[in-house]
Amino acid sequence: MAAASDTPDGGSTPHSQTLARGIRMLEILAEAEEPMSIAAVSAALGVHRSIAYRILRTLEDHGLVVRDAGGALQLGPRLAALARSVSRDLQAAALPTLTAVANELTMTAFLTVLDRHDVVTLVSVEPSHAHAVLVQRPGTRHPLASGAPGIAIQSVLSEAQWRDLGGEHPRAEAAEARVRGYATSHDEVIPGLASVAVPLTVAGQPVAAIAVVYVASEHDAVAIGARLRAAVSTIARDLD
Template sequence: MSKTLHNGLEILELLAQYPHGLSLSEISDALGLHRTVAHRLVRTLEAHRLCRRDDHKRISLGTGLVTLAESVEQDLRTLARPVLEELADAVEATAHLVVRESADTVRAMMVIEPRHSDVHIAFRPGQVHPLDRGSAGLAILASMPPRPEERPEVQRARTRGYAVSTGEVVSTTIGISAAVPYRPGGTQAAVGVSVFDASDEERVGAAVLAAAGRLAELLG
């Protein structure tokens, strides 16, 4: 593994957690890098527009990342948006599309808030979580063959078609998700909602399951 590339990517991942930026010293201290090394890496990232400095010399993510991200699962994001919007409005809760990113992690690719609700949960897309924590990851695991020592929640999700988790990603929040039927060569993904109250779990679960099926149809 390239240590230099690894350190540069660590800087980008760190900056993603601080939308208002960090100073060079803060980056250096957070990652345990010599200030000279951090400076050289930041200058390289700046040259590729992956990060930028403001008038106060604080460093934040750059617009070049937008260009790189535009082509990532473009079809999936384009087709998922209207499905998530319809789901969010139907259950009056924040809807999300989560994709499997690695062997043991998932990432929130898209988050859609309802247009009409008294109160709802808000969080940013891009968050990464363990595959076996949270309803989306559990739903994806349930779409796969059974594995030894898998969680009971995965087994229940495999039976009813959707997974439920409480407080595993955001405290006091209940997640209800269903896996998007897998396409050969495609990304493993799940559609879900985040709610405060699961007293209407069956209705919400049915809506989530229907949304996942609709997205699968659109993806062909």
């Protein structure tokens, strides 16, 4: 049975289960580290393969999902075009600065925004002169409670925003990040990786953070945090 929700006129309207499953399929493919078979996607969705296939065909028709030569599924180019429209001004202002940060620190730099209980990557830039880099794909999401970008965003949320998040509660590290101006994490989102992030708040834009990710080592988090804080100032100034 479809769920119902209140509408402005006091009535209720059913949710579309098919649409919800299609959106969830896109999320599953975005979270996957490699293309997935239809069997794996249907299992992740918890539906029969025939249902997953019908959803897939619709998403393919709109260019949101494509299949490789072996028939495995991955996100399509149309989704990237749609994503560019999300917080367009913020993305445009952040891209040059993220590029400078990535090349200066020789680390992948990225912009994340708060999406309900998750943190989602909008823009990612890899350093141009590095032998090996870590990839942070746009569309990647992880819980607000995990990772440096999530902690950084937590550090600037108001009491009203926390109430809107329901059962979410700030981590102790969020208070520390508020004092020092940046957040750090190690082995949280991906084992073996570390991240440093700085919150970015601009009127009219979603709560955001810029971050870098790198193999956990002896990098100076304080110096990285200072560089990211300068980057945030540049982005905020360009958006004014």
